[in-house]
Amino acid sequence: MEEINMNKHLLSFAAISLSALLLAACGAKGSSHNSASSHNSISLMQTNELLSLDTSAVADLPIWNTLENSMEGLYRANSKNEPTPAMATSIAKPTNDGKTYTFHLRKNAKWSNGDPVTATDFVKAWRRDVSPTAKSGYNYIFSGIKNADAITAGKKSYKTLGVYALNKHTLQVQLDHPMPYFIKMMVLPAFFPQSSTALDKFGSKYGTKSQYMYYNGPFKVTGWNGTNDNWTLKRNSHYYDQSAIHLSSIKMQVVKDPNTAHNLFTQGKLDDATISGVTAKGLQKNKDLIHVEKAGTYYLRLNQRNGQPLNNAKLRQAISLVIDRDKLTKDILSDGSQPAYTYTSKDTATDPTTGKDFAEETKPKETYNIAKAKKLWAEGLKESHTKGNIQLRLTGDDQTITKNVAQFIQASIKQSLPDAKVNISSLPAKGLLNTETAGKFDILQTLWLSDFADPISFMGIMTKNSPQNYGKYDDAYFDKQYQEATSDNAKNQSKYWANLRNMQTRLNEQMPVIPLYQMIESHLVNPHLKGVLHHPAGEDDYTRAYLTK
Template sequence: MKKFLMLLLALLTVMVIAACTANEDAGEDPTDSEEPDTTEEGTNDDDEDATDDGTEEKVLRLNNGIEPSSLDPSIGFDAVSWDPLNNLMEGLTRLDQDSRAAEGVAESWDISDDGLTYTFHLREDVNWSNGDPVVAEDFVFAWKYMLDPETASPAAFLGYFIEGAEAFNSGEGSADDVNITAVDEKTLEVVLEAPTGFFLDLLTNPAFFPINHQVAQDNPNWHTEAESFVGNGPFKLESWEHDVEMVFTKNEHYWDADTVKLDKVHFAMVNDSNTQYQMFESGELDTASIPPELSDELIDGDNVFIGDYGGLEFYRFNITEEPFHNKNIRKAFAYAVNRADIAEYVVKNGVEPAYGFVSPGFTSPTGSDFRDENGDLVTFNPELAQQYLEDGMAEEGYNELPEIVLTYNTSDSNKAVAEALQSMFNEHLGVEVTLENQEWNVFAEAQQNLELQFSRSSFINDYSDPVNFLESFVTDSYMNRTGFSSAEYDELIEKGKSETDEEQRWEYLYEAERMLAEEMIAMPIRYYNTVVLEADGVSGILRHPVGYFDLKFADKN
């Protein structure tokens, strides 16, 4: 432990120096399809223009971190895309100020007695930013586009609750089999495979946003530039300088435009915690995250927002590669990690160490929290870690382990956690681990293709149910990225989705999480939270635990 604390002291010294020298050439840390960076909004705006009546515009300066992966709702399945999309577009339902699914494009809906058929009634006054009416066919087009196997949408699995969706996406069915119907221009009917109590919440995810089908048919690249982008949310995309800045303006065609108080939102793309903090201090940003080395100094300030943010930082083992094809060796690495020290000394900002996979905050049918009910599934136990390592090496006939390479996507915080892990594996297992960082696009592709031996990940909830994280590891899931396949696990997840007895459904989910811990195909590190500095006068930003924020009610005085 003494060795580890000395490393931390050296690391923090380097980070303080970096705070004085950081520039805009900072590395890119994406919040990938499952992983957000907990850094939040901020931006670079030189001056605020006046409105037509001569009053000063309300311009909020925010930071998106990096370029969105895509503003196509079916493709941009990550936090750096979700945050812009959730303010440029709107689905049938929208998370309200209590983070519950409420009316969005749909002003009401009917649910059949068997819980399978949902009939949505669209608002008469809901329009696209180009003035076109939003119609039911826009949802049919968007959802079938998401599910089309040629689209290769990373979000397609979310649509599997709809009858015929999985068959179409897997190539075993057709688009006609997907049971969504535009009954008329303002009525949409959706039939599910099985009753799904969280379906309305699921529909708040940007993957289920509509697409103006006429615009998309005329120009498949409608979402790539500000000039062609068409949305239906509180704001519209005025300009987009790729990798530099996006500017939103209030959408006068939005059905609830009177609620929107901001005139403009500027999103910078600054992916360095110290740089964005310096911008906040100089007034260039209205919000910023707290750099870890300044957490003790700033965390208790009056201008700090602290809230829940459902998700997990974890590391995946590639079980198709040596030595992590061996379960005991995987467990050795997992039990050698002191998560409490990483949370308190490395990440800081009040985050909690993760001893399970499903984050706190999911209330069971009996009123208990999922995390409390299933307890600690992996802990820090160096002696047990050593025993697992010895057992695994004996099973494989190893005198020494093959080379271990731990890969993370480039960012200062990811580097700090990776270096802490490297030290712990050396101290508690006697294993030398090589670190490698990759820029996001390279990293994401390599992880998906099982080219990385041991790699960083994190997951931000797509919807409010514990099955959301657990379903990531079913066979052939886009989100799996470990090589893991188990018919038993797949069956547990299927039951965890379709079982109508809620208490029994949760029992299947508890069992599935315990199986993940037993197989240890991934090791949890810490849960996410939201810690944001806000400038004076900023109010009304909704930061939903599910993984995206909402500026519909935001204000700046």
């Protein structure tokens, strides 16, 4: 996409806003949603395509949102965002000085084909997901489990992972060091089991279509052929807790444009529609609107490979300082989103040693300073021996809101930084994933949603050897702080949080990633839909939802 004139963009923005306001006036009168008396199914949307159902192949929101409602791990998060028993019968207490966990599995848990869920199903799943051949880029999440780091690095066999089936219904996990947040992690789809029968039966086809998997959750995925944009979660008759499940099915479809989402909602074709940008701005007083706060940060990932234009820290700092995040959230997003000044999002965790929100206490002193940005830019160009125009490619997905944010970033850089030319590239989900993993970008728009309520969840992917460190950030001080926090200092609260503060401060200084805004979703929700669990860290749970009359 070509560069745009900011004034023209604002005029266009105003025109679209007026259109959204007119739509809002219509939408505020009510929607055509039916109550539970006429149906027992809900329709949801995903903002991107489903690329796989195999956690070893892909780790993104569409797959996790789908698996959250069709699979179950040892625990699931309750209404207080605390782990509660699922496949495990109770909350395990660590032994062996915090390094051993023993989980007793429920004997009435079954897969959708009727097979019992066994400890071996967990062992096989974790071994697949931690393997260096796993394509998800998410095998780092197993770090801390015995031998996981060596396995990911290709130095040990995946069979040496510290996870064992002591018998059919007893799973034991051994850690390299204590991990006080380990139980919180067990709600993540990355730690879900995989049917041994399905893995043997489907082989390389596992998870490539909905029919090439078995499911142990309240619903099973149907109708996804590997490429289509809609699929259905149908009631799993083998689920152990049938009385807790009220819906017969959950329909999912890909909707990338917020205006389309709004229209589908008003037509009664979506029971929960995610809206953003000008559409959300015009609907802030709609009676069906709710804001869902997420422990996630939308940010720019910068390519720091040798020879890349943004390998220089001062150039990265300059770009961060020309972005007016207040203007971005108020004028472009307009959906309740808040500016993000740290990579770790606000409300992720309170630092127990200070009593302060972690993101607030580590916020940099300067967040928007064009004069300083120009100075840093000039110094960075000189240090990197760059002369003439510096060409930057800003890459993101093809959602409308992503494109709008990209245009804002493009204009901010063009107006304030001499000799900078930004070209926008908008790609479908699969193309974006390939571009990201191959490192073929200068600046990439992305999101990190915290896996669990601890800043360490953000820091993990910034270490040198993380498979998801696609920008190739490499800093010995940062890695040392992370290593200390996840080993010797894990049981020392004061030292652990000092390590975390040091890591966030280092990111503020070197700016390998540029935070833009905090993830706060605007949802139009069917007033009859109740019982949905919106988790700040993790995915939304619709499994216990129901429709009122």
